[in-house]
Amino acid sequence: MADQKTCPPLTSDSVRAAYPLISPYIHRTPVLRSKTLDRMASTAQEESALKGTAFEGQKPAAPVFRLHFKCENFQKIGAFKARGAFHAMLRLCSELGIDEVRKRGVTTHSSGNHAQALALAAFTLNIPAHIVMPSISTKSKIAGTRAYNARVIFSGSTEPERVAVVQEVIKATGAILVPPYDHPDIILGQGTVGLELEAQVRDMAEGSAEECSPKQGSSLDAVITPLGGGGLLAGTAVYFSDKPCTSVFGSEPSFEGGDDGRRGLAAGSRIPEVSTLTIADGLRTPVGEVNWTVISDQKKVRGIFSVTEEQIKEAMKLILERLKLFIEPSAAVPLAVILFDEDFRKLAEKEGKEKGWDVGVVLSGGNTSVEAISRLYGTK
């Protein structure tokens, strides 16, 4: 990975500089609206729905939302991770020279979207890739990674086992490690999701939306993304850091302590280990160190909210059945917050008033299967 000392600073300008580098290689994914989901999100919850939750007994909030769904499920390899992987690889090539990178190759350990993203970027740039995957990974993920000519090396499934195999690969080949989220180049690449989203919503509004000021130039009141390792949330927050009209929020699963970001903010320090089997399988990781420097900065990330497994399932069902978009559970977490978290809803009601909020909702990826959906929703 490029030396962190030589990395561009974590600023909105650096995201803007990343964009032309990666845009030849990625899709400018569409932004979709849904009147039905706007109406549902803008309807107060039943008081009875709050029973047994932390909000029991409160008067349900009645915010007004206009939701703008950024469809990264249509991104290459089916998830936003392609952005960070291409940016990291291109920065590496500009720093070390492409010949050096081709000679040494790149490596990472991942059983998910980052494996395929790195394999695609390496394949596109004609660089060897050595991907360490747990031997219990699903066949389709292994096949998907191999389809980009990557060498797949198997490991045990615990973190130390995987890291040990990556170390062996590096020793044997000289390959350069490209981590999935904990690096400025990854964060800046993922931040281009925010850049595109903001431009697309502005284009659609075409002057009809009031702008905070021409210079600040965002017609979004809020953006909410899933939070796992923190590449996407930190990148988005960095992009909007010079646009004070737009608040950036993170969203997590609460199951088995998956809300490490929220808990970390409450405790005042990053929580370095997480062990959860939440259905939002892309969000099972702790927040990375570099990511934490952004996410814990209240001027950049205004808050993190967490939701239950049932709420994630309900939001996912709506995105599948109403928006007609195929997404993975992790991608449904932001909508679950919008629909069900009364703290978030009260904030939007208070600040948005009658006019309401325009909210960018990042659908982070679509890499799941009909079998997995059957396990989630099938009756036994």
Added chain:
Amino acid sequence: MADQKTCPPLTSDSVRAAYPLISPYIHRTPVLRSKTLDRMASTAQEESALKGTAFEGQKPAAPVFRLHFKCENFQKIGAFKARGAFHAMLRLCSELGIDEVRKRGVTTHSSGNHAQALALAAFTLNIPAHIVMPSISTKSKIAGTRAYNARVIFSGSTEPERVAVVQEVIKATGAILVPPYDHPDIILGQGTVGLELEAQVRDMAEGSAEECSPKQGSSLDAVITPLGGGGLLAGTAVYFSDKPCTSVFGSEPSFEGGDDGRRGLAAGSRIPEVSTLTIADGLRTPVGEVNWTVISDQKKVRGIFSVTEEQIKEAMKLILERLKLFIEPSAAVPLAVILFDEDFRKLAEKEGKEKGWDVGVVLSGGNTSVEAISRLYGTK
């Protein structure tokens, strides 16, 4: 319904005339591509995959396909049916005067997409709608129809029982019947799917595709749609009837005689009754009479192909997991033909040669549920 004697003729010009009428009310749905699906469709099947089929022992064809998916799952009410319903209603209003139509109201019987399409069109134009639905219809479909202020009247589930209730409604209210497919106004409305698809593919090609001749002006070699009652297939065929470069094909489920269109062509006459419980539940109806006059015209529809339930499931899985689009089983039938029907594939190989075929694939709708998907793909 507008008197058939006063209807516009079933010509490409009539589809073009229908388009500006309905376009304020419908979505211009996107056309999507997928390199992965192009590659899969352009790979010969394994000989072993043909075992036990009508193609056993044949050399698998090796056609080249570029697929252009027309996403009517994103259409209003989640299916192309909104087009025909709006066109039929607007024509009715221009013929009888909107006051007369508002006084009498409209009616139909349907448990599926047509019920919601007619309810939406009536609601939009402020016309009362009386929708007869079998009392066993799913709650979500009843709720969806009522959401557009339609009056829902329940009936038994057989055709004679439904028709009897519709007759009672007409007698009691004077409501005008709007059938789901067997009428020129419906056919011409659905034909606008073809019009948009052709224009969108031409725009994307921007001169790079060879045109047959400037006048004929289509860069599609073929278009394939699902075939149930025949509104979509007949409308599409009518639109392309003055573009001899583009062949139009229909696709059906073969399960329990669901391939009534194909069998009708073979027998030389329309098959008026069908009784199948194919998973492609939008395609369980026989071809309508007016629809048959178009579909049985070889100059308009070049062929009809049928596929098995397993092939439909496999194609649907690919559209969900690879295209990341949420569709109903009926919408997967055309891709199943492209992937698995050796007669279709041989034709494309022979005529497309090395250059291959650009094929428009109509994804007709997305009205299914996660529970239905679980029943299709869940392991017991």
